[in-house]
Amino acid sequence: MILATAIIDMYGKCGRMSSAQQLFESMPIKDPTMWNALITGYSRQGECEYALYTFERMKETTRPDAVTFLCVLTACNHGGLIDRAQEYFESMNEYGVPSSIKHHNCMLDLLARGGRLQDALKLLKRMSFEPNDSTFNTMLGACRKWKDADIAQEVFEYSLQLDQTHEGAFVLMSNMYADVHT
Numbered sequence: 739m740i741l742a743t744a745i746i747d748m749y750g751k752c753g754r755m756s757s758a759q760q761l762f763e764s765m766p767i768k769d770p771t772m773w774n775a776l777i778t779g780y781s782r783q784g785e786c787e788y789a790l791y792t793f794e795r796m797k798e799t800t801r802p803d804a805v806t807f808l809c810v811l812t813a814c815n816h817g818g819l820i821d822r823a824q825e826y827f828e829s830m831n832e833y834g835v836p837s838s839i840k841h842h843n844c845m846l847d848l849l850a851r852g853g854r855l856q857d858a859l860k861l862l863k864r865m866s867f868e869p870n871d872s873t874f875n876t877m878l879g880a881c882r883k884w885k886d887a888d889i890a891q892e893v894f895e896y897s898l899q900l901d902q903t904h905e906g907a908f909v910l911m912s913n914m915y916a917d918v919h920t
């Protein structure tokens with residue numbers, strides 16, 4: 739099973755999803771790791787609907803885990819499927835899967851890229867654990883893209899409360915203000 743999963747993953751990285759799917763279907767037992775490899779393969783190839791369809795199939799026979807939800811959120815991110823991602827993110831509790839910083843950062847990235855900075859800020863503020871540099875860089879980068887200096891300032895100040903030496907935050911804020919004032 740480990741070898742089959744590795745080959746499915748390899749096919750996904752090479753863009754040979756029909757071969758990955760064929761090998762997957764030939765396996766008599768499919769564990770979460772194998773399902774995750776197939777979902778990730780479809781996501782990598784930009785076939786987000788197939789990735790989500792595979793996830794729905796998975797739920798019929800196998801309980802998704804934290805990695806599965808990260809794969810699904812990433813697929814939604816690649817496809818710009820904000821509302822579906824939020825549904826999946828909120829459904830993690832139904833499966834007893836606690837969210838991690840990676841799940842939150844993926845959701846923040848999706849919301850921020852989609853221009854929903856207020857929603858991203860709300861999610862950032864309700865995180866039950868400390869954000870990391872990636873969290874702040876994602877938010878500040880999106881504020882720069884959407885030229886929202888107010889939210890950027892709020893995120894910047896929050897990042898400094900946690901780490902006054904976060905050089906990336908200073909650079910992103912400087913770039914943001916340079917873009918807004920040109």
